[in-house]
Amino acid sequence: MNLIGTQGQDGQKNLAIFSSVIHMGSNPPLIGFIQRPTTVDRHTYENIISTSYYTINAVTEDLSMKAHQTSARYEKNENEFEETSIEHEYLNGFLAPFVKNTPMKIGLKLEDIIPIEANNTKLIIGKVEQLHINEDYIEEDGRIRIEDTTIVGGAGLDTYLRTEKHGRYSYAKPDETLKNL
């Protein structure tokens, strides 16, 4: 689960929870998310259109209740950081606000907006410009130990899940011996 942080041209901050963040590719580093139909106000979307910059911040166990609360329909002049007591921070001159107390946050620049005719949603694609990860969770080979953080995943609209490592497997090659596994 992720919190997307934006701000308008007037500096009005916005924070909203999204379950639909997806890795699109590594080279260039692209991340997408699904924006629901914009028939009602969608402050996150409007701010991204307006400024091109946004942040994606991983939800942790400590943040989960407040993060869930950002899904309430606040008015445009209300700031979900303030309304839910989630602390923000600005990093390395990036225009959009990050969530302070999470070990993984990403600063993105809008790359493309792709309309999905099948259900009137949009795929918003951003290019990673900044990546802030607590170094305690990065292994020597670059793997991030998500399972050692308190970052939560989601199921459906309302359930938050902890994770635990089950296994890590090496690069797979065709192997005749596996037919008898």
Next chain:
Amino acid sequence: MNLIGTQGQDGQKNLAIFSSVIHMGSNPPLIGFIQRPTTVDRHTYENIISTSYYTINAVTEDLSMKAHQTSARYEKNENEFEETSIEHEYLNGFLAPFVKNTPMKIGLKLEDIIPIEANNTKLIIGKVEQLHINEDYIEEDGRIRIEDTTIVGGAGLDTYLRTEKHGRYSYAKPDETLKNL
């Protein structure tokens, strides 16, 4: 993590693991996944184009090692079900093969293929036609207790994660008292 099952017009089965499956919307029920550049053979993609039908099957702890092995570059005339000893089954006359030993599997019909210019990938969108879920995991209100199954999530290209329930929150509404959380 999910295994996508397909077959060609000639009945040749194919099974491949995908980390990029995403919920696109509920009405109509649409699920998407990202197909990497089709510059090399992509059997899953070719079969979906050719037949319009495919299955998405949740990876469990027991399946994870074999599921990972489907990422090896097998030839088109090799069948990953057989090569990795993952059992298949056909259900309710659906054209594409399902994975047998998983509590959650979905039969989809191709709805749209959306080219992503930014990195030459494609978003493949399917409409849910069949949903097979072990009833032991469905609550009275319809929630699926993913955390009580052995279904695994993924991190990066090679790590598989178990899940555990952290919390479930009710529908959020603006609330002044939360400012002091």
